[in-house]
Amino acid sequence: MIKFDSVSKVYKGDFPALEEINLEIHEGEFVSVVGQSGSGKSTLLKLIYAEEMATSGEVYFNSNLLNNLSRRKLPYHRRDIGMIFQDFKLLPRKTVFENVAYALEVAGVPDEEIQENVQQILDIVSMGEKMKKYPHQLSGGEQQKVAIARALVHAPMVIIADEPTGNLDPVTSLEIVQLLMRINELGTTVILASHDKDIVDRVNRRVLVLDKGRIIVDCAKGKYKAS
Amino acid sequence: MFLTIRRTFREAIQNFIRNGWLSIATVSILILSLYVLSVFFVVTSTANGIMKDVQGKVNISIYFKPDVSEQAIAEIKADLENFSEVKSVGYVSKEQALDDFKRNNASEPIILQSLDEIGGNPLLASLIVKAGDPTRYQAIVDHISQASFSSEISRINYGKNKEIIDKLNSIVATIKRIGTVLGVLFAAISLLITFNAVRITIYTHKQEIEIMRLVGASNYFIRMPFIFEGMIYGVMGSVFSMLILFLSVRFVTPYVSSAIPSSNLIDFYFSNFGILLGGQMALGVFLGVIGSLIAMRRYLRV
Numbered sequence: 001m002i003k004f005d006s007v008s009k010v011y012k013g014d015f016p017a018l019e020e021i022n023l024e025i026h027e028g029e030f031v032s033v034v035g036q037s038g039s040g041k042s043t044l045l046k047l048i049y050a051e052e053m054a055t056s057g058e059v060y061f062n063s064n065l066l067n068n069l070s071r072r073k074l075p076y077h078r079r080d081i082g083m084i085f086q087d088f089k090l091l092p093r094k095t096v097f098e099n100v101a102y103a104l105e106v107a108g109v110p111d112e113e114i115q116e117n118v119q120q121i122l123d124i125v126s127m128g129e130k131m132k133k134y135p136h137q138l139s140g141g142e143q144q145k146v147a148i149a150r151a152l153v154h155a156p157m158v159i160i161a162d163e164p165t166g167n168l169d170p171v172t173s174l175e176i177v178q179l180l181m182r183i184n185e186l187g188t189t190v191i192l193a194s195h196d197k198d199i200v201d202r203v204n205r206r207v208l209v210l211d212k213g214r215i216i217v218d219c220a221k222g223k224y225k226a227s
Numbered sequence: 228m229f230l231t232i233r234r235t236f237r238e239a240i241q242n243f244i245r246n247g248w249l250s251i252a253t254v255s256i257l258i259l260s261l262y263v264l265s266v267f268f269v270v271t272s273t274a275n276g277i278m279k280d281v282q283g284k285v286n287i288s289i290y291f292k293p294d295v296s297e298q299a300i301a302e303i304k305a306d307l308e309n310f311s312e313v314k315s316v317g318y319v320s321k322e323q324a325l326d327d328f329k330r331n332n333a334s335e336p337i338i339l340q341s342l343d344e345i346g347g348n349p350l351l352a353s354l355i356v357k358a359g360d361p362t363r364y365q366a367i368v369d370h371i372s373q374a375s376f377s378s379e380i381s382r383i384n385y386g387k388n389k390e391i392i393d394k395l396n397s398i399v400a401t402i403k404r405i406g407t408v409l410g411v412l413f414a415a416i417s418l419l420i421t422f423n424a425v426r427i428t429i430y431t432h433k434q435e436i437e438i439m440r441l442v443g444a445s446n447y448f449i450r451m452p453f454i455f456e457g458m459i460y461g462v463m464g465s466v467f468s469m470l471i472l473f474l475s476v477r478f479v480t481p482y483v484s485s486a487i488p489s490s491n492l493i494d495f496y497f498s499n500f501g502i503l504l505g506g507q508m509a510l511g512v513f514l515g516v517i518g519s520l521i522a523m524r525r526y527l528r529v
Contacts, residue, residue, distance in 0.1 A: 078443035093245045108446035
């Protein structure tokens with residue numbers, strides 16, 4: 001489903017962020033990408049959601065080459081992916097409900113369907129009670145749940161989570177990861193970047209270890225291994 | 228398509244309201260700019276009107292020797308009317324001149340008395356000539372003094388008026404020149420300020436635009452609310468500016484009317500309501516939209 005074919009990424013005037021990455025991720029997998037800051041985790045994810053383009057090599061998503069994805073097609077590609085970030089990235093001037101609904105509005109989903117789906121997904125992440133609140137009225141964990149609801153609501157093929165627990169306390173972190181695992185059980189591919197050992201051990205699925213832009217470990221079922 | 232327009236428009240109104248203070252600040256700047264420009268428009272238009280009025284009162288009078296017959300004057304009148312620079316020629320007979328004189332001096336018994344003592348009518352018949360273009364009086368005077376009938380003329384009072392007419396012409400020319408320069412300057416300054424205000428407003432949405440892109444919104448879907456918001460700025464700005472303009476015109480009119488009886492600012496305001504409002508709205512919407520579009524280019528990476 002996602003394929004990296006000897007991919008390298010060099011930011012202008014910098015050392016390579018990724019070097020010669022060969023990687024394949026299949027449907028339904030839960031992949032944890034670990035490594036220290038600057039090891040290339042975020043860059044790897046950015047190549048998948050086409051925020052960055054590979055300097056050399058090829059990145060495929062659903063057997064579509066992403067290297068020369070046109071600006072017009074980019075939004076459509078993004079709608080196949082649900083994204084979760086460390087800083088939540090909720091729209092500050094929209095309520096919980098509107099934030100989640102936005103992901104459907106941009107895709108032209110009819111109003112009745114939006115109403116129904118958003119309600120449902122907010123109940124799943126147990127945020128149904130607070131759908132009229134604004135992000136700043138919520139705790140970090142609650143905001144992240146809303147972000148997950150938004151990432152899920154349009155039924156994407158892949159959820160990409162870049163350090164989703166980075167700003168949360170251990171208990172809330174655990175809650176978020178359990179949520180991600182449930183999502184994965186329902187069939188959605190999940191790619192989780194994290195440097196939190198507890199979290200990755202808890203997931204106990206495929207682990208990729210990145211170091212200085214290279215994959216040094218790729219084990220099908222494993223635990224966080226410090227490089 | 229319709230769904231997108233509806234959604235993006237609703238989004239624009241929501242942004243406008245939820246951004247409360249920033250919206251008010253932006254619209255205020257727009258109101259100020261539009262107001263300054265429209266005041267300028269009203270002032271120059273009124274000044275132009277007054278100048279035209281004054282220019283319309285300028286004329287040359289040709290007085291004929293007492294023995295020239297009425298018929299001869301009528302022929303000269305016809306001749307003058309054929310001269311291209313002349314707009315109109317009016318005939319004032321001796322009798323009418325006397326009547327006018329008496330009326331004008333009705334409160335001066337000594338003058339009227341002396342008139343009676345002279346006996347008969349000492350006044351001369353005259354033709355009053357108006358030019359189409361007030362700067363062309365000299366040409367008309369030249370034409371008359373070279374004409375065959377020049378020997379029948381007692382005097383032309385242009386010489387006396389010449390200075391006033393020339394002065395008036397140069398004042399009008401100066402006002403027009405200064406007006407144009409000031410107008411362009413005002414317009415440029417207020418356009419720049421407004422444009423920047425709108426841009427700054429958009430820049431505060433930087434983070435939101437990035438999030439929208441990540442969630443899969445097309446550039447079109449991101450851009451439309453900002454364009455609509457720009458339009459709302461323009462419409463609100465022009466409506467409020469018109470309101471303030473009305474209040475200031477109403478306040479100023481009594482003072483101006485006593486100085487210049489021929490102009491009424493309130494009438495001017497209402498007879499030009501369409502142009503004023505339409506022009507401001509067009510300009511306001513243009514500024515809002517262009518400001519939004521340029522500001523967004525940066526974040527949309529188009």
